[in-house]
Amino acid sequence: MNREQALFANDAFYLAFSQRDADAMAALWAEQATVSCVHPGWPALVGREEVLGSWQRILANPDAPTVECHQPEALLLPGQLAQVICYEQIEQQVLTASNWFLLEAGQARLIHHQASPCAHPPALEPARPRTIQ
Amino acid sequence: MNREQALFANDAFYLAFSQRDADAMAALWAEQATVSCVHPGWPALVGREEVLGSWQRILANPDAPTVECHQPEALLLPGQLAQVICYEQIEQQVLTASNWFLLEAGQARLIHHQASPCAHPPALEPARPRTIQ
Numbered sequence: 597m598n599r600e601q602a603l604f605a606n607d608a609f610y611l612a613f614s615q616r617d618a619d620a621m622a623a624l625w626a627e628q629a630t631v632s633c634v635h636p637g638w639p640a641l642v643g644r645e646e647v648l649g650s651w652q653r654i655l656a657n658p659d660a661p662t663v664e665c666h667q668p669e670a671l672l673l674p675g676q677l678a679q680v681i682c683y684e685q686i687e688q689q690v691l692t693a694s695n696w697f698l699l700e701a702g703q704a705r706l707i708h709h710q711a712s713p714c715a716h717p718p719a720l721e722p723a724r725p726r727t728i729q
Numbered sequence: 730m731n732r733e734q735a736l737f738a739n740d741a742f743y744l745a746f747s748q749r750d751a752d753a754m755a756a757l758w759a760e761q762a763t764v765s766c767v768h769p770g771w772p773a774l775v776g777r778e779e780v781l782g783s784w785q786r787i788l789a790n791p792d793a794p795t796v797e798c799h800q801p802e803a804l805l806l807p808g809q810l811a812q813v814i815c816y817e818q819i820e821q822q823v824l825t826a827s828n829w830f831l832l833e834a835g836q837a838r839l840i841h842h843q844a845s846p847c848a849h850p851p852a853l854e855p856a857r858p859r860t861i862q
Contacts, residue, residue, distance in 0.1 A: 630804045632814060634825045637848040640814045642802070669775070671763045674831065675808015679841060681765060681773045692767045694843055696829075698807065708812065710827055712845035715770040 597699045602670040602678035605697050605704035610665040610684075616655040622648050626705040629698050634710040636691055661687045666720040678704065683717055690717035730832045735803040735811035738830050738837035743798040743817075749788040755781050759838040762831050767843040769824055794820045799853040811837065816850055823850035 605624065612620035625631050625644060633647040634640050635654075641647045654660060668682040676699035684691040696708040738757065745753035758764050758777060766780040767773050768787075774780045787793060801815040809832035817824040829841040 629806060632804065632812065634827065634845055637846060639847055639851050640825050642814065671765065673762060673808060673810065675806060675810055677806065677808055677810060679765065681775065692773050694767065694841065708827065710843050710845060712767055712843060713770060714772055718772055
């Protein structure tokens with residue numbers, strides 16, 4: 597996996613999140629590796645059923661606030677893995693997020709998402725333009 | 730890397746944390762891979778200098794509360810990586826933590842630590858007995 601693949605998959609994740617697209621979200625998560633997710637304030641969810649079930653409920657909520665991803669930075673790892681660190685702006689709150697991707701069947705797929713409230717975030721640059729067609 | 734190696738390294742991390750042992754902490758973090766860390770409420774720290782600098786300050790604080798690790802669960806990944814998900818009890822607060830390890834020179838070393846406050850944690854079992862000699 598290279599940085600562009602990781603950042604493209606990270607963009608696709610926030611696009612699915614913003615557009616409340618549960619099918620796109622499901623397609624983004626790994627199918628072979630065990631996935632996990634820590635939403636802000638939540639305990640850890642482990643396995644596709646728990647993780648995707650949580651996203652279905654979040655994306656189905658019409659009152660869910662919008663999310664913007666700022667300053668994504670990709671760190672490459674052995675074994676076709678990459679971590680993307682970024683900041684999520686959800687209304688007035690900023691969260692520090694890390695998103696982990698694994699190359700499965702030629703596609704960078706999420707294996708872990710964790711977002712933690714950030715009390716003193718850095719100055720956020722404008723969100724990157726979407727590169728997804 | 731196997732589960733025992735990951736859980737042993739996770740125990741060593743919480744032992745160094747509890748004992749405020751900055752040298753043991755420094756030896757636990759990867760030297761080849763880029764490391765990162767998200768302390769509760771903090772922005773992301775990237776690179777050994779930032780990450781270990783933060784740990785030195787935390788471990789040097791005589792008022793730092795004690796930490797206990799509960800229910801560690803290891804998920805193995807390709808490329809000699811593993812993720813350990815666990816709960817940290819720090820006084821009355823519980824955090825959901827994920828610790829990521831990479832096998833470097835035969836030793837499971839930390840590449841990422843992220844701890845997020847958990848509003849509704851699961852019932853915590855007693856902390857595991859330390860297996861470090």
